[in-house]
Amino acid sequence: MAARRIIPCLDVRDGVVVKGVRFRDHRIVGDILELAERYCQACADELVFYDITASPEGRTVDRSWVNRVAAVLDIPFCVAGGIRSVADAEDVLKKGADKISVNDPALADHGLIDTLAKRFGSQCVVLGVDSLETDDGYRVYRNTGDPEKTMAAERETGAWIREAQDRGAGEVVLNCMNQDGVRRGYDIAQLRQIRAVTGVPLIASGGAGNARHFADVFTEAGADGALAASVFHSGEIEIGVLKSYLAEREIDVRQCSPEQS
Amino acid sequence: MAGTNVAIVDGGGANIASLEYALQRLGARGQLTTDANVIRNASHVILPGVGAAAPAMARLTDAALADVVRDLEQPVLGVCLGMQLLAAHSDEDDTACIGVFDAAAGRLAGGPENPVPNMGWCRIQRTGAHSLLDGIEDGSWFYFVHSYALPPGADTIATADHGEPFSAVIARNNFHAVQFHPERSSQSGSKLLANFLAMTA
Numbered sequence: 340m341a342a343r344r345i346i347p348c349l350d351v352r353d354g355v356v357v358k359g360v361r362f363r364d365h366r367i368v369g370d371i372l373e374l375a376e377r378y379c380q381a382c383a384d385e386l387v388f389y390d391i392t393a394s395p396e397g398r399t400v401d402r403s404w405v406n407r408v409a410a411v412l413d414i415p416f417c418v419a420g421g422i423r424s425v426a427d428a429e430d431v432l433k434k435g436a437d438k439i440s441v442n443d444p445a446l447a448d449h450g451l452i453d454t455l456a457k458r459f460g461s462q463c464v465v466l467g468v469d470s471l472e473t474d475d476g477y478r479v480y481r482n483t484g485d486p487e488k489t490m491a492a493e494r495e496t497g498a499w500i501r502e503a504q505d506r507g508a509g510e511v512v513l514n515c516m517n518q519d520g521v522r523r524g525y526d527i528a529q530l531r532q533i534r535a536v537t538g539v540p541l542i543a544s545g546g547a548g549n550a551r552h553f554a555d556v557f558t559e560a561g562a563d564g565a566l567a568a569s570v571f572h573s574g575e576i577e578i579g580v581l582k583s584y585l586a587e588r589e590i591d592v593r594q595c596s597p598e599q600s
Numbered sequence: 601m602a603g604t605n606v607a608i609v610d611g612g613g614a615n616i617a618s619l620e621y622a623l624q625r626l627g628a629r630g631q632l633t634t635d636a637n638v639i640r641n642a643s644h645v646i647l648p649g650v651g652a653a654a655p656a657m658a659r660l661t662d663a664a665l666a667d668v669v670r671d672l673e674q675p676v677l678g679v680c681l682g683m684q685l686l687a688a689h690s691d692e693d694d695t696a697c698i699g700v701f702d703a704a705a706g707r708l709a710g711g712p713e714n715p716v717p718n719m720g721w722c723r724i725q726r727t728g729a730h731s732l733l734d735g736i737e738d739g740s741w742f743y744f745v746h747s748y749a750l751p752p753g754a755d756t757i758a759t760a761d762h763g764e765p766f767s768a769v770i771a772r773n774n775f776h777a778v779q780f781h782p783e784r785s786s787q788s789g790s791k792l793l794a795n796f797l798a799m800t801a
Binding site: 340342379384385406409410412413414434435437458459460461462509510537539541561564595596 | 618
């Protein structure tokens with residue numbers, strides 16, 4: 340199988356990268372190109388750019404930065420946030436993104452997944468899911484970028500992911516909201532459960548605080564990739580060091596040669 | 601790369617920009633085109649492709665480009681779906697392809713340890729010497745995104761593994777094809793593209 344992927348996520352608002360220490364408190368940490376190149380050189384396997392304000396505010400995003408990122412990056416990247424239509428997706432992909440991630444708009448219109456998969460291929464279509472553990476089990480939530488608009492989507496997480504996969508989603512990013520921003524580790528129990536019902540690649544999101552958390556999400560939950568933001572942005576975890584740690588534990592990761600880093 | 605003019609055959613896929621940017625980083629220019637004359641007169645031709653085999657072949661056939669590509673004598677590089685289009689057949693919607701390579705693309709079997717699509721970085725194992733792989737060591741990492749692949753065969757010069765071995769790089773005469781995305785494969789991919797651009801007809 341492919342190597343386990345380490346994926347820094349850069350939250351973008353108004354054309355700059357913000358740091359999600361906690362979901363409800365963002366801080367700017369640097370411009371997009373500077374961070375993109377830094378992560379590329381640091382041996383990140385791919386990058387996710389998430390326009391965190393796009394969906395709640397219901398506006399069209401300025402995507403000129405996608406062109407600039409595509410020109411400097413020689414690893415794949417995915418754009419999430421604000422993609423509501425085939426036209427939005429085409430715009431982002433034409434500007435050089437490798438994948439687009441849809442979350443709320445797919446919940447509002449399930450057929451959007453089918454349309455995107457048919458037009459661009461499943462490999463381009465990532466389903467983002469914000470999931471919260473409740474008394475009724477794992478539930479999908481919507482509009483999680485805006486505290487005032489966050490609401491339950493009345494869907495059981497596993498059922499939604501299975502449906503989206505049948506409709507053509509080629510990858511799933513599961514953001515476990517109970518863990519997000521608290522750095523106590525990925526939600527292994529939930530990820531393991533979702534892994535069992537998911538045939539496409541599964542990317543874990545939410546909760547990374549140290550290197551062991553990454554090892555656990557690969558060995559115990561079977562995730563194909565691990566996404567994180569603040570631990571990378573703060574410099575607490577250096578990707579090369581993390582990959583050496585994982586390799587020592589016989590987890591297959593792409594190592595970069597010294598001249599690359 | 602003086603004298604290098606690269607035609608990128610426009611099969612209608614949306615994400616071609618990354619390939620154009622990768623060529624730019626190497627000092628070459630790629631022209632996205634469906635013009636048969638531009639393609640015939642290019643020093644190098646790249647056949648990219650994303651999405652499904654049937655609509656991609658339909659677009660090439662409608663633009664009368666399948667025959668044009670088959671008859672090219674300059675260096676040609678198929679990328680990802682472009683590799684499968686250069687084969688004889690794809691099991692994806694039972695599609696007849698261009699037929700430069702005597703091989704057929706089949707769906708990856710997958711399994712619990714091998715999700716399909718195969719999405720991510722895989723090592724390649726070199727199975728033959730070829731100038732396209734100059735300076736690229738056995739075990740080098742490349743970025744793959746695909747659900748179909750060609751089995752290893754006579755034209756295979758490198759394989760990768762997704763629960764089963766498949767062709768990562770194939771070559772026959774002036775035709776070459778890679779299942780991975782060199783434009784998104786960091787230093788190894790850049791080296792491979794540079795090797796391709798260094799080839800002469």
